[in-house]
Amino acid sequence: MSEPVLSIRNLTVEIPTRHGIVNPVRNVSYDLHPGEIRGVVGESGAGKSMTGNAVIGLLDPPAHITQGEIWLKGERVDALDFEAKRRMRGREISMIFQDPLTSLNPLFTVGEQLVETIQLHLGVSASEAKKRALALLDRVSIPNPEERFNQYPHQFSGGMRQRVVIALALCSEPSVIIADEPTTALDVSVQAQVLDLIKELARERQVGVILVTHDMGVIADTTDTVTVMYAGEVVENGTTDQVLGAPTHPYTRSLISAVPRPTVKLDRFPLIEYGKREGGFKIEALAQSWPRTKTSDSGRLLEVKGVTKRFLERGSLIPSWRSYFTAVDEVSFDIHDGEVFGLVGESGSGKSTVARMIATLYPMDGGDIVFDGVPLSTMGAEGLAAYRRQIQMIFQDPFSSLNPRMKVGDIVAEPLHHHRLLPRGEVDQRVRQLLDWVGLAKDAWRKYPHEFSGGQRQRISIARALATQPRFLICDEPTSALDVSIQAQILNILKDLQEHLGLTMLFISHDLPVVRQVCDRVGVMRRGQLVEVQDTETLFTAPEHGYTRELLSLMPKLEQLDTAV
Template sequence: MTEPVLSIRNLTVEIPTRHGLFKPVKNVSYDIHPGEIRGVVGESGAGKSMTGNAVIGLLDDPARVASGEIWLKGRRIDNLSPEEQRAIRGREISMIFQDPLTSLNPLFTIGEQLVETIQLHLKVSATEARERALALLDRVSIPDPKTRFDQYPHQFSGGMRQRVVIALALCSEPSVIVADEPTTALDVSIQAQVLDLIKELASETQVGVILVTHDMGVIADTTEQVTVMYSGEVVENGPTDKVLSAPEHEYTKSLISAVPRPQVKLHRFPQVSYGGRETTFKIEDLARNWHKPELSKSGKLVEVKGITKKFLEKSAILPSRRTYFTAVDDVSFDIKDGEVFGLVGESGSGKSTVARMIGTLLPVDGGQIHFDGEDVTAMSAEDMANYRKQIQMIFQDPFSSLNPRMKVESIVAEPLIHHKLLPPDQISGRVHELLDRVGLTRAAANKYPHEFSGGQRQRISIARALATQPRFLICDEPTSALDVSIQAQILNILKDLQEHLGLTMLFISHDLPVVRQMCDRVGVMKQGQLIEVQDTETLFANPKQDYTAQLLDLMPRLAQLSS
């Protein structure tokens, strides 16, 4: 067998705190061989990303490698000087980060960032760097690379931004890629393309890949070896097929059992029970002060009638010379009282744009949106304030939707204060209750967003969304950043709210097994148009459109997990 390109030996990372040393990574060991893809899986806070950060030398102060060794192609790198580590970082080891928005500079075009990275590491001319950048954009399935080359990150969907980040990681032709949740923001079709690309690159260039993910389907379809981590330690190591089909450790068995089943609809999501960490959610805990929402006059709480949204693509002084991109094209559907209506489709299909128009975060260019019979597009300022109190939104990207300068208690309390829903002396108690219900301790209230993992930040966003006791909840990829155990907790909470309190939801997701479990009806979007609407079971069993069938065929299928 070939020598490993990367070896991690008994790695321990420690962080000094007021209460002593905290060790988020303890005695972790595994190897990466040339051309091998090793999956690293576990819950949020298990130490997966921290291990990857230690490998690439990106531990935030005061975190440090306390013991152990990291070897790259026969050279020890954990004890190098900062200057020597910078020479390796990006060139020999590159990283695909979990959050694409914070990985890209909003002040520079995508092309400028790619060209800069290529020229920094490969020492080529600007012309050759541009050609390489365009080829990389095409390789990661960015449509119309020449046009997209001159656009800025905010002009891309979440999934498209993630593909740009993957292109950036490939710029230097590295020996090792640390991929930290590289498919978190991607729909099933683009996820399949990206994972196929990673497998192709590993095979052709013999680059070693550490694939950090909470998606067991990705682990099964992509990796050859898998490392399971729990509370900073490795609890199981081995070939992927063996670990998934015949896990030895109780935690691995519990983790696999929590994966949503694509073949059958369950009433509740199984939860990870290892270590006494299973959360039993009692609806009465959250419902103590929750007023059951009124039924709409027509039985349809939300009615979307022919809405259209266009974005300016090319500006010009003369209106006739301006060009526009139609993101949403004449879309119509309704959402009944107490229903969970799902929207699925590829990145850039217009799902999130529809959600933002319903949430009044984007103006409607054509058509109407009715809420309980009232035209939202024609509301007065007073009616609009009341409407916004009745709807809340959980965004796809938890980091950019939380104010980094506010503590969690202030973030969750903000809608309560803004809408004057509780006396000041009751707000803190309500915030603590909400944090408890989404699986965070009350100590989280005094921390800032950057002190939490991606999954924990999403739970903060969900607590904030529930604070106003909304009638209608817009969930835009609410579990994309969550591991399967926390996903199960959050989705069970949403199920309870929908079933017992009559909460109505628009649920947008690229995770089709989750959509099957959560939604009563599903709409399928393609290139800005709604091409199919059916009840969930009918859609999954007998889709009308070929495009829908293709999406379902791309859904990761874990035969060993679905029995």
């Protein structure tokens, strides 16, 4: 094999904190060859991104490298001074960040940002830089580069922006690109395109790519070699086939077994047993205190009947000058008592809008929703309040769905106070019980949300949702922001809620393997319309609609993983 373009030797990063020194990266070594795509996988906090930041010289102070060496094209770069590192950044090593919506400066046109970077590194004239920029936009398959050149980032969709980010990373013809979760924020269909683009470019330009991700599917589909990290250390290193097909380390094995499979339906998610794990979910205790309500004879708890939602696109005093965007177009489906109904589709397909209308967060512009035999339109204020009590939501982002200035105990108590469900004196006791049941520590109620990890926060969200003893849960992408291992825990909790409490759920996700594991029936949405509703197994084995087939074909293939377990 050729000489490695980048070589990390025994790298250790140190962060001094009030509670002593922390080492988020310990003794990490790996090589990267030209044209190679190396996946770095592990949970959040495993030191994946921190290693990348150390390589490019962008560690946030007070974090710093205490040990080890980084060699780039035969030159040692970890000890360079600030200015030399800056020259290396972009010129030799580029970076692609996770969220394309925030990684472009909103106040400059895409062209300005490209030209600035090209001129800085290649020292060419403005017109030559523009020519190169247009060629790059064309290379990353952005249609009409001439026109797009003068547009601002907000005029691009998520996938297109990530292409612009890739173009920016390629500006200076670097030899190494660090891609930090480049597709986590994108839809499945767009994710596949962006990954293909990265693969192509790596081959074509002989660029070494470090692909940091927590998604095993991405690793299996895209990378040549894999480094598995756990708690700051490398636990396994090797070619992708080798690591995924015959993992040697117990952590790798349990990580692989926790990945939801698109092909088979399992009863429960295998948990990652390696290392320290969080407290268990006490479903039996919860089930004992849970009230059982019988649904009306039809067996349908929720009927969505031709609901429509339009958003004003351009306002005007004159009604006929107004234009609307139809986000949800006469969507109808039923959800049976005790089932988990999945709703899948790309972002912008109207999934979340449907959920919000069910939760009465958005008023409907047409149609009606029938809950337990009673239409919403006939409920009246009191009926609606009772309805809202029985419907609770769990949101995608556990970081923004909990008020950062409220104590966890108050967050969970809020619905109890709001609906006046318990006498004041008993609220505290119930809150502590709920937090205990979802597996949080005894003193959790007096802490603030930022003191918890993503998975723990999602448990807090669940405790809050359960506080009113609802019959129907709306889960809007409840695990998209979580690691595989945490995702498995949360999904198991949701499964327990369905089985032991008889909760009915609407489960919204763009992650098809997860949907297959969790849902009983699935609806597929596209551009505001429901194109297909099927039993989950039928949908995955014999999809009827063309769009469903297209979605299914884009799922990452995980055959390699299955030989291992």
